[in-house]
Amino acid sequence: MANKPGYWTSLHGLATLIMIGAALYFLFVEHGAHLLPYLPFLIILLCPLMHIFMHKGHGGHGREEHNHQDAEAAYRRGLQEGLEEGRKEDRKDGDRQ
Numbered sequence: 001m002a003n004k005p006g007y008w009t010s011l012h013g014l015a016t017l018i019m020i021g022a023a024l025y026f027l028f029v030e031h032g033a034h035l036l037p038y039l040p041f042l043i044i045l046l047c048p049l050m051h052i053f054m055h056k057g058h059g060g061h062g063r064e065e066h067n068h069q070d071a072e073a074a075y076r077r078g079l080q081e082g083l084e085e086g087r088k089e090d091r092k093d094g095d096r097q
């Protein structure tokens with residue numbers, strides 16, 4: 001089975017990227033003074049978009065049950081170690097007083 005090229009590497013995708021680049025260039029050149037104060041907010045607003053588009057390669061959730069069980073066991077071990085360490089610290093503090 002031949003791999004179909006992605007949209008962004010196709011001719012239409014490259015044309016889209018060029019158009020977006022040109023629009024952003026002219027937006028910043030012509031309206032930079034209006035946009036620069038809001039640039040930090042625009043970057044923060046990009047975070048949800050990055051999460052939507054960048055997490056698609058993770059695969060589905062719930063496909064591998066053993067990973068969930070391993071993660072739960074690791075969590076419980078870490079919790080126990082943390083509780084034991086806290087008890088040791090409490091004993092040390094009690095001895096100092």
